[in-house]
Amino acid sequence: MEATQSLETFNAAISFLRTVPAVSWLEPDNRTVLGFTSTYGNISQPGIPSVQTSIYHGNAEQDEYFSRDFYSLAQAIYDHNSTTGLNLQQLYGAGFGYTAIRSSIQELNFSLAASYTDQQFLAQNGNQNLVGATFTVGYSYKFPNSIVFNEDSYVTPQFNNSRAWLAYLSGGLTIPVIDSFALSLQAIDN
Numbered sequence: 001m002e003a004t005q006s007l008e009t010f011n012a013a014i015s016f017l018r019t020v021p022a023v024s025w026l027e028p029d030n031r032t033v034l035g036f037t038s039t040y041g042n043i044s045q046p047g048i049p050s051v052q053t054s055i056y057h058g059n060a061e062q063d064e065y066f067s068r069d070f071y072s073l074a075q076a077i078y079d080h081n082s083t084t085g086l087n088l089q090q091l092y093g094a095g096f097g098y099t100a101i102r103s104s105i106q107e108l109n110f111s112l113a114a115s116y117t118d119q120q121f122l123a124q125n126g127n128q129n130l131v132g133a134t135f136t137v138g139y140s141y142k143f144p145n146s147i148v149f150n151e152d153s154y155v156t157p158q159f160n161n162s163r164a165w166l167a168y169l170s171g172g173l174t175i176p177v178i179d180s181f182a183l184s185l186q187a188i189d190n
Helices: none
Strands: 006-020 030-045 048-065 070-081 086-102 106-121 128-142 148-156 166-178 181-189
Touching: 030 181, 070 106, 086 128
Parallel strands: none
Antiparallel strands: 006 030, 030 048, 048 070, 070 086, 086 106, 106 128, 128 148, 148 166, 166 181
């Protein structure tokens, strides 16, 4: 006889940022951003069916600067969330961005893009094709000892269905441990 719940959760994340040129004192030319987060969970209890959670988020963005602070961008965002029945959500957008703060310890970016979203749910009667705008904020701050705080968020109101807005918020700390390895603490709401 068992009398307790069993919970297993696995999380993974990876992100890449490439800027050209790589030094902050030269005028920026372009920037590439890639990111992926994944969460899998399983809750089981004797006599009750197990509950599994599978959530994935991936994003890619290419920025081309036409001045020190203004840039054009193209982006793609992919999401999967088994708990909401979302099989695959694909968002594609293009627009403009502005770097409001750029220094050796912090950076703040805002962007606005026209976007198209294709949502495919397990229950196909919920599938949608949406046209809207994507407002994005990204912030990074470097603390002493190479500790870095990152925040990324976006909200996407839809023009053809005002009840189908999307939002994503991610914030976390990266703390160096040994050489090229670091501990990452992150909170995500999607």
